[in-house]
Amino acid sequence: MRKLIFIALALLSSPLWATVNVLATVPEWASLVRELGGERVRVYEATNALQDPHHIEARPSLIARVRSAQLVVAVGADLEIGWLPILLRESGNNLIQPGQPGYFEAAAQIRLRDVPAHVDRSMGDVHPQGDPHLHLDPRNIPAVARALSARLSRLDVEGAPFYQLRLESFLQRWSQATQRWEVLAAPLRGRRFLQQHRSFGYLANWLGLENVGELEPKPGVEPGSAYLASLVRGQQGNPATYILRAAYQADGAGRWVSEQTGIPLVTLPYTVGGSDGAQDLFGLFDDTLNRLRSVLR
Numbered sequence: 001m002r003k004l005i006f007i008a009l010a011l012l013s014s015p016l017w018a019t020v021n022v023l024a025t026v027p028e029w030a031s032l033v034r035e036l037g038g039e040r041v042r043v044y045e046a047t048n049a050l051q052d053p054h055h056i057e058a059r060p061s062l063i064a065r066v067r068s069a070q071l072v073v074a075v076g077a078d079l080e081i082g083w084l085p086i087l088l089r090e091s092g093n094n095l096i097q098p099g100q101p102g103y104f105e106a107a108a109q110i111r112l113r114d115v116p117a118h119v120d121r122s123m124g125d126v127h128p129q130g131d132p133h134l135h136l137d138p139r140n141i142p143a144v145a146r147a148l149s150a151r152l153s154r155l156d157v158e159g160a161p162f163y164q165l166r167l168e169s170f171l172q173r174w175s176q177a178t179q180r181w182e183v184l185a186a187p188l189r190g191r192r193f194l195q196q197h198r199s200f201g202y203l204a205n206w207l208g209l210e211n212v213g214e215l216e217p218k219p220g221v222e223p224g225s226a227y228l229a230s231l232v233r234g235q236q237g238n239p240a241t242y243i244l245r246a247a248y249q250a251d252g253a254g255r256w257v258s259e260q261t262g263i264p265l266v267t268l269p270y271t272v273g274g275s276d277g278a279q280d281l282f283g284l285f286d287d288t289l290n291r292l293r294s295v296l297r
Helices: 002-013 027-040 060-067 084-091 138-155 157-184 201-207 225-234 252-261 281-294
Strands: 020-024 041-045 071-074 103-105 192-195 210-214 242-246 265-268
Touching (some): 020 027, 060 084, 071 138, 103 138, 138 157, 201 210, 210 225, 252 265
Parallel strands (some): 020 041, 071 103, 192 210, 242 265
């Protein structure tokens, strides 16, 4: 009898799959899962770097991917509010519903910036829980990595020592890289920028950049000519150093303001895969800093 109980407990503590199937909603967290999970994870990305992660169609192929996942890794903070709840509901997969071990949100691991005091529809696409673009400050990554590694270990108990070693290696390399990035970024401190959308708050806070305006009059609202003209007038006398846009964002408004002001329009990868140089999390910050520094040369 005791032997049977031991076998049953061993089966309950062991994974029911050889490889953990993970669906990551965005490329940056897919990259982190690969760093931490190595060959013990199989990762599918619901979006790519040239898609706006706010606005994705909950198509049947994505529902099928969620149905077979043991872990869903999301940004959270309502970034995927328009499509992820549909995927979760339609999948019929009880393992990956919010509150279950198979559901993980990166935003829940840190204190978010720019939490509004109140939100209403007149404000545009404002995130009531705070700015969800947290991956653009490398200081946020370790907290997410630790929590994500612990979650993988919970789902794949036999792999726990493997995940711990991968985590320790990643954190050491990340710390060294962050120190190197901060040395490279020193000349950027105090530089002023305009941005297409409120995407770069965490990046600006880390680098000491000053945001002096958005090309969208409200988040998610396309700018009109009168609004853009007012931005141009505001740059007379003390112009910004950059106009920043993410790789997935349209460049029409940015190009027009750049032509009128002479301020360089800089396209940042924003996430993994957003440029040839940003093929993992380390490359994301290497390439972002190279692009920002190149304007100063």
